[in-house]
Amino acid sequence: MTKLRALTVAAGLALAGISIAQADTTLVGAWKLTTGTSAPCTLTLADGGTAAPGSDCASGLDAIGHWKTVGEKLQLLSPSGNLVASLKPKGDSYEGTRVEDGRKVALTR
Numbered sequence: 001m002t003k004l005r006a007l008t009v010a011a012g013l014a015l016a017g018i019s020i021a022q023a024d025t026t027l028v029g030a031w032k033l034t035t036g037t038s039a040p041c042t043l044t045l046a047d048g049g050t051a052a053p054g055s056d057c058a059s060g061l062d063a064i065g066h067w068k069t070v071g072e073k074l075q076l077l078s079p080s081g082n083l084v085a086s087l088k089p090k091g092d093s094y095e096g097t098r099v100e101d102g103r104k105v106a107l108t109r
Helices: 002-025
Strands: 029-035 041-045 051-053 066-070 073-077 083-090 093-098 104-108
Touching: 073 093, 083 104
Parallel strands: none
Antiparallel strands: 029 041, 029 104, 041 051, 066 073, 073 083, 083 093, 093 104
16 A cells, blocks of 8 residues: 555656646747846747847846746846846736836736
């Protein structure tokens, strides 16, 4: 009975991991990134957690180099791994704040 319970728990964890990985792939692609009242710029999220801000991104936002999900939150990170902004899902977009100055950040398609 112990083996069956262990297999059941392992299978459940594996399925949970698969669903999290699939959720991450929906984030891959080009997004419009807005901070405060600034004009949106392009941020491309790629497989493997890399991020590439467009040349139209203002200072501070051009320092984004990585992304990851933590629970339902999306974190935008600098190339060295420092947190730049933390965002929560809101419909088909994400909203949050920039760590540096607390300004509102939005990510939309």
